[in-house]
Amino acid sequence: MKAELFLFLNSLGTGEVMVILLFILMFFGAKNIPGIARTMGRGIRQMKNASQEIQNEITKSTNNMRDDLNIKREIEQTVKDMDKPKPKTAPKTPSESAVVDPDKNATQT
Secondary structure, three states: OHHHHOHHHHHOOHHHHHHHHHHHHHHHOOOOHHHHHHHHHHHHHHHHHHHHHHHHHHHHHHHHHHHHHHHHHHHHHHHHHHHOOOOOOOOOOHHHHOOOOHHHHHHHO
């Protein structure tokens, strides 16, 4: 951005810059120039800060939207999973229910 800001300076010569500075000195006076420069510096800093805040808000908003979309996808996936018919399991045969877990027997005795 800085290169774009000062592109017009390529066509200005030293003499032209001196005339502009002399005009500023005559128009505003030597006593007012530091105050004007200070005020301009503060204004530029405030614009940069405002620009940075806007960029941060946009980034934060984008991240929030992305998180919301992820949550929406998870909800949709959960709804789809709930709508799927559950596979029916065959009832246990008496021989399967008679199988004893050795760990259970060890803790019970």
